[in-house]
Amino acid sequence: MNLEELRTSNYVRTSKKSNNYWVSFFSKKMSKYIDTYGEGFNLIIYAGEDSNEGYYIIPFGEVKEFFIEKNLSKDKGNIKRWVATIKNHILKINNCSTDIDIKDYFMSKIYLEPDILEDNYSSDYYIENYRQEINIRIKQNVFREKVLKRFNNACCITNITEKDLLVASHIIPWSHNKSTRLDPLNGLCLSILYDKLFDRGYFTINSDLEITTIKFTAELSPSLHEILLAINGKKISLCGNEIPKEYLKYHRDNIFMDRVKILSKC
Structure with missing residues (x-):
């Protein structure tokens, strides 16, 4: 691809892969692209020329x-720019608390003009669906960061802090209500096991933030029963704003009760 041609309608920056793609975007120049193209331009970061x-x-x-x-770099003088690095496909902007997963933008020409796209990406239908999918992933990443921050980056049941074991678990499931999908108040920070148990209704949370678990039945293995028994009645930890009671009620009345009904029929 010709960088000079790309610069006419995209903000292009060169960097070094060996330096974690250290890159800066200048506010004044960014404003010019916004004035000209609105949101319809790309940030292109090249490793070299x-x-x-x-x-x-x-x-x-x-x-x-x-x-x-607020995420502008703290440079001296009148220079206004955003400074960022990329490592393992994670974009980190200085002064920004959210890490941005950009692996789907690596070595992909999907967002360039159709005449530059590879043949197998030339379908308008494919392009639009691909864009929607990437946009959802970005928003989910933001949702995760906000939820984990509300719980001080720790599982609200076990206090596990290993980030690769933590999940931003939806109280009202993603597929049940579009309006609550990305609301950070609709999220719990849970470790992987408890995320699955909560998602499948093996336990729920009352308005006092206390855990209620499925009662022991022959359909539950003794090991699972012990896990649930250990958390029954326990109060979850919460560092941020209160969880809307209607969100918790929805989980109790639907997800939890559905599991109760399933087990009662067994």
Whole structure:
């Protein structure tokens, strides 16, 4: 791809892969692209002057919420810019508390003009669905970061803090209500096992933030019974705003009771 041609309608920056793709975007120049193209341009980060070492093509409209005043670098003088690095496909902007997963933008031309796209990406239907999928992933990543922050990056039941074992678990499931999908108040920070148990209704949480578990039946293995017995009546920890009581009630009345009904029929 010709960098000079790309620069006419995309904000292109070169970097070094060996330096974790250290890159800066200047506020004044960003404003010019926004004035000209609105959100319809890409942030393109190249490792060097060609694409041999990799590149990222990131649609600005899907990361614009991170390029805001408070995340500007603390440079001296009148320089206003955002400074970022990329490691393991995670974009970290200085002064921004949210890590952005951009692996789907690596070495992909899907967001460039149709005449630059590879043949197998030329379908308008494919392009639109791909864009929607990436946009959802970005928003889910933001949801996760906000939920984990509300719980001080620890499982609200076990206090496990290993981030790769933590899940931003939906109280009202993703598929049940569009309006609550990305509401951080609709999330619990749970370790992997308890996320699955909560998601499948093996336990729920009352309005006092106390855990209620499924009663022991012949359908539960003794090991699972012990796990549930250990948390029954335990109060979850919460560092952020209160969880809306209607969210917890929905889980009790639907997810939890569905599991109760299933086990009662066995």
